[in-house]
Amino acid sequence: MNDAPVPVLPADHPLADGRTTGSALLRALRGERTGPRAVWFMRQAGRSLPEYRAAREGVGMLESCLRPDLAAEITLQPVRRHHVDAAIFFSDIVVPLRLAGVDVDIVPGRGPVLGSPVRTASDVAALPSLEDVDFTAIREAVALTVSELGGTPLIGFAGAPFTLAAYLVEGGPSRDHLGPRTLMHADPETWQALTTWAADLSGAFLRAQLEAGASACQLFDSWAGSLSAADYEAHAAPASARAFAHVADLPVPRIHFGTGTGELLPAMHAAGATAVGVDYRLPLDEASRRLGGVVPLQGNIDPALLAAPWNVLEPHVRDVLRRGDAAPGHVVNLGHGVPPSTEPDVLTRVVDLVHEVPQ
Amino acid sequence: MNDAPVPVLPADHPLADGRTTGSALLRALRGERTGPRAVWFMRQAGRSLPEYRAAREGVGMLESCLRPDLAAEITLQPVRRHHVDAAIFFSDIVVPLRLAGVDVDIVPGRGPVLGSPVRTASDVAALPSLEDVDFTAIREAVALTVSELGGTPLIGFAGAPFTLAAYLVEGGPSRDHLGPRTLMHADPETWQALTTWAADLSGAFLRAQLEAGASACQLFDSWAGSLSAADYEAHAAPASARAFAHVADLPVPRIHFGTGTGELLPAMHAAGATAVGVDYRLPLDEASRRLGGVVPLQGNIDPALLAAPWNVLEPHVRDVLRRGDAAPGHVVNLGHGVPPSTEPDVLTRVVDLVHEVPQ
Numbered sequence: 001m002n003d004a005p006v007p008v009l010p011a012d013h014p015l016a017d018g019r020t021t022g023s024a025l026l027r028a029l030r031g032e033r034t035g036p037r038a039v040w041f042m043r044q045a046g047r048s049l050p051e052y053r054a055a056r057e058g059v060g061m062l063e064s065c066l067r068p069d070l071a072a073e074i075t076l077q078p079v080r081r082h083h084v085d086a087a088i089f090f091s092d093i094v095v096p097l098r099l100a101g102v103d104v105d106i107v108p109g110r111g112p113v114l115g116s117p118v119r120t121a122s123d124v125a126a127l128p129s130l131e132d133v134d135f136t137a138i139r140e141a142v143a144l145t146v147s148e149l150g151g152t153p154l155i156g157f158a159g160a161p162f163t164l165a166a167y168l169v170e171g172g173p174s175r176d177h178l179g180p181r182t183l184m185h186a187d188p189e190t191w192q193a194l195t196t197w198a199a200d201l202s203g204a205f206l207r208a209q210l211e212a213g214a215s216a217c218q219l220f221d222s223w224a225g226s227l228s229a230a231d232y233e234a235h236a237a238p239a240s241a242r243a244f245a246h247v248a249d250l251p252v253p254r255i256h257f258g259t260g261t262g263e264l265l266p267a268m269h270a271a272g273a274t275a276v277g278v279d280y281r282l283p284l285d286e287a288s289r290r291l292g293g294v295v296p297l298q299g300n301i302d303p304a305l306l307a308a309p310w311n312v313l314e315p316h317v318r319d320v321l322r323r324g325d326a327a328p329g330h331v332v333n334l335g336h337g338v339p340p341s342t343e344p345d346v347l348t349r350v351v352d353l354v355h356e357v358p359q
Numbered sequence: 360m361n362d363a364p365v366p367v368l369p370a371d372h373p374l375a376d377g378r379t380t381g382s383a384l385l386r387a388l389r390g391e392r393t394g395p396r397a398v399w400f401m402r403q404a405g406r407s408l409p410e411y412r413a414a415r416e417g418v419g420m421l422e423s424c425l426r427p428d429l430a431a432e433i434t435l436q437p438v439r440r441h442h443v444d445a446a447i448f449f450s451d452i453v454v455p456l457r458l459a460g461v462d463v464d465i466v467p468g469r470g471p472v473l474g475s476p477v478r479t480a481s482d483v484a485a486l487p488s489l490e491d492v493d494f495t496a497i498r499e500a501v502a503l504t505v506s507e508l509g510g511t512p513l514i515g516f517a518g519a520p521f522t523l524a525a526y527l528v529e530g531g532p533s534r535d536h537l538g539p540r541t542l543m544h545a546d547p548e549t550w551q552a553l554t555t556w557a558a559d560l561s562g563a564f565l566r567a568q569l570e571a572g573a574s575a576c577q578l579f580d581s582w583a584g585s586l587s588a589a590d591y592e593a594h595a596a597p598a599s600a601r602a603f604a605h606v607a608d609l610p611v612p613r614i615h616f617g618t619g620t621g622e623l624l625p626a627m628h629a630a631g632a633t634a635v636g637v638d639y640r641l642p643l644d645e646a647s648r649r650l651g652g653v654v655p656l657q658g659n660i661d662p663a664l665l666a667a668p669w670n671v672l673e674p675h676v677r678d679v680l681r682r683g684d685a686a687p688g689h690v691v692n693l694g695h696g697v698p699p700s701t702e703p704d705v706l707t708r709v710v711d712l713v714h715e716v717p718q
Contacts, residue, residue, distance in 0.1 A: 178698055181663035185671050225619065228640045228661075260584065260619055263640070281587045281622070302587075304540035312544050339537055 029253035031328035038085035043337030044078035061106040068141035093159025096205040117171035135208035146213035156209030160221030161198035161239035184235040195239035203246025218255040225260020244272035280335025285326035296329030388612035390687035397444035402696030403437035420465040427499035452518025455564040476530030494567035505572035515568030519580030520557035520598035543594040554598035562605025577614040584619020603631035639694025644685035655688030
């Protein structure tokens, strides 16, 4: 798949006509500091919104990701409600696994569960070919979303190969990710084959979204923080780099995010990201220092403070903005996803505050 | 409780007669580098051992912690089997909660579950008084264990106040610890009252074990890694310091351990620890550098590698020993608990290797 010819962007593609390149999001991701700051929230499309719960009623998670009308509607909901500066494509990191033919489902209250884990060289060899993965539903959902978004940019989304591989090896969510962390040392060849496969799948998933009209992309490495810096560099970053390489010819920003990654930020940047997402644990000025002061950052309001009174949350948001000024560009976001229990009005108020404070 | 007079050690107490002060563990924790290295494993007493599963058959977790004969037997099992240089008292961080009268149980497959969470000022005010907590079962178990251990030292154990408070606020295990992290900012006074109570309980639990014959103690802060350094210093470290202060008059080493704590090590040391446990993510030489090169360390074999072939595990253990030489003293341990699926013979082999390599 990596050898496939690079498709030419159609003339009416947002990346070709530059329609959204003037947006606050893209300005910030390119390191410009003009106009109000851009703000969006990881998991803004989701369980915190009553309109989301209504739209999802009786529809399974994976089904909702694969129905273009529903995925588009859910993606648009937080943009309408909060006036955020970007939509994030409503999907799940295991969606491309399902499209590739892997037996996976998302079990409510538990998360992604695989029909059978992938642990040996022969398990990896038996993974489906990625030649003919059909991303039609994704392309349709993205095109529909972009057409309804007006000028607001859409961010495409994929799980990073390490996190995808961690799910494949464990067969579901786990706390310590012992299986993948053992495999990368015990059988590095199998691990490399597995993460290469996952990288090509994530890369193709990102590319499908970008070709259909997304203006930026983000690779989520949910479990990267379970690795030492040495293990991350040797056994995870190369696959993230391979995923990003699938879209490196497109003129779009590439964001790389994980949690607990304070020690990994330089390697996450070096993997081919043009901007780095920072979790709530590390102040943005310190994150920028670790990145040599030359990388646009995204983050990092503490999601726990969304449930605190406004007189606690407001100074925290202002502190995040102040520290973010240390980076060449700053997209305001949370330092992790929106907690399901979040009061939606709080997010709207944070957006208003961010837009109000001059940069 | 903090104002109670300091009990005088009985003449036959190990701390009084110095019986175990010459042990490899205590030498290492005091920064001495003579003889073979000391090694033990967090969660060495537990599910990886068939004799543990046999001893626990039909007995609930909390019941097994509170039956002196059973707690002693389980504590001794890994010492007999692996010839480790320390026993760790078999218990659970919620045991003192139960002894204090809090409605808590350990549900198999889930973890500690509270009858009702503790979230408000009045919930905290309603926590039981700590004046008359009865640690008799703990003292008996420790005394019995020490009498059967011969010269091998016993390490006393308690959960750090932040982690205890996190369980109390959430009402059970959680992934992001949003409840306690919100509370510490939203209502710092209630948070301080709660963690002070937890500190006095953990401190009393440690003291009971030390008075009954334990030769060192360790505070486990399982969830500390969910905090930024600033939050840890402001809202967790003071309570850990208060817990350690309960035993600071006793001539015993105090170890402080948590996972994901690379950024927190100096604050964990400053809280009154005499040695710091390091998780598997941070190499010991780097950890020692962050601690100014003056703090004995404990750690940090990657538990994931216990399931790898010996030709992968052995060089990793040797690397840990080499990096540990950067610290003034080094107690070899894992960088997290023994995974339940660990093959016991692997642990025995690691002990033999550690004892064989000269320091």
